[in-house]
Amino acid sequence: MGQFNWSDSLNLLSRMTPRRAWNGIKVLSSYYVSKWTKKPIQWGYPVSISFEPTTSCNLRCPECPSGLRAFTRPTGMLKNDFFKQTIDQLYKDLFYLVFYFQGEPYLNPDFLEMVKYATKKKIYTATSTNAHYLTDENAKRTVESGLDRLIISIDGTTQDVYQQYRVGGKLEKVIKGAENIVKWKKELNSKKPFVIFQFLVVKQNEHQIEEVKALAEKIGVDDVWLKTAQVYDYENDPHQLIPTIEKYSRYKKNEEGVVQFKNKLENHCWRLWHATVISWDGLVVPCCFDKDATHKLGSLKDKSFKEVWQSDEYVKFRRDILQSRKNIDICANCSEGTTVWS
DSSP states (O other), rough: OOOOHHHHHHHHHTTTTHHHHHHHHHHHHHHHHHHHHHHHOOOSOOEEEOOSSSSSOOOTTTTOOHHHHOHHHHHHHOOOHHHHHHHHHTTTTOOOOESSSSSOOSSSHHHHHHHHHHHTTTOEEEEEETHHHTOOHHHHHHHHHTTOOOEEOOOOHHHHHHHHHSSOOOOHHHHHHHHHHHHHHHTOEEEEEEEEEEEOTTTTTGGHHHHHHHHHHHHHHHHEEEOOOOTTTTTOOTTTTTTTTTTOOOOOOOOOOOOEEEOOSSSSSTTHHHHHEEEESEESSSTTTTTTOSSOEEETTTTTTTHHTTHHHHHHHHHHHHGGGGGGHHHTTOOTTTTOOO
């Protein structure tokens, strides 16, 4: 599991155009020049963006602002017209589009229409869901929408374990939703979406890693990703989430027994050059770790995306990353590179 897949990779590469390739080269070049010179130089536009369909969620996961209903920013639903206007500005350079930031995407009634629109623009599309709304009808519509990648969060193979993190969730709905997608892929003779079980490894479920792989194979899911869990108060770990298997933990104890973050947080970040996040109401924030949009780099309600991307606010944030990343709050728990292949 977690290995190279030819079908999905070829599908991804099929979205490449000469313009998108040239844009990617410019972005990558400017990142390395910035890294070497410690000056925030940006050429090109995002290769990847995350667009937030909604902040709403049906579950109450303990380390999630959506689940905790703990946002201080406005909450709501992404409007189809605003989405289309933004994609029209970006699609010629944009290669990869993630329909996710916070919330459950399928709660937005226009979600699959937006996927269709991005598909027509030949952008690779992905989303992450808790699968509770993958009814037979929605599964069929999902396959028909052209969605390329579907990440299904499944953090346990039995209800008692699953519900310890996915509070309020029903494992049987997750399994049925995955089965519905696999069925309609076969019915419609489609290789898409590439279906992934994402397993957030925590103390309560770490004994079920092999079981989730077996479950994925039984259903016909394409892959399993094992992901490390973000714990905000990791020094105290109030929900006892940090796994005992160190390989699957973002944290470790030092010689004094104090829990510390593993990542060294060097003064550079590829995400700030090649990707960005757009909230449902048009706020542009640096990455998916700014869950409450505290680092607002601009709003698409009063500026074009290109104006925001090249704004003084964005330049300053990139400069801060290059000079002292460890002092930026959203970087303190960064999981860059913490999906564990097994």
